[in-house]
Amino acid sequence: MRDGCLDGVDMIYGAHVMAGEPFGTVGVRPGYTSSAQDDFEIEVLGKGGHGSAPHTTVDPLVTASQLVVNLQQIVSRRVSPQQAAAVTVGSFHSVVPIT
Secondary structure (H helix, E strand, O other), X not given: OOOOOOOOOOOOOOOOOOOOOOOOOOXXXXXXXXXXXXXXXXOOXXXXXXXXXXXXXXXXXXXXXXXXXXXXXXXXXHOXXXXXXXXXXXXXXXXXXXX
């Protein structure tokens, strides 16, 4: 855009397939309609241990699980219902590093 590729452009239309809409219909509304994607990666480190002594660990799996729950609550607790917003955690990987 800095190079001027949108110079002279007054309007942009986007299309998205909506599986719940009847075949042959077109829905139009002003403003933003669909969400955009931004990728993020969070690494949670902790101190492992044995299941019989969880009090001696800083369990990164439990911590990361709570983080996912909190991320999912961002929209419901921080964004007005009158605004469009979505936060999705699409994958979660737990890896035990080899030391």
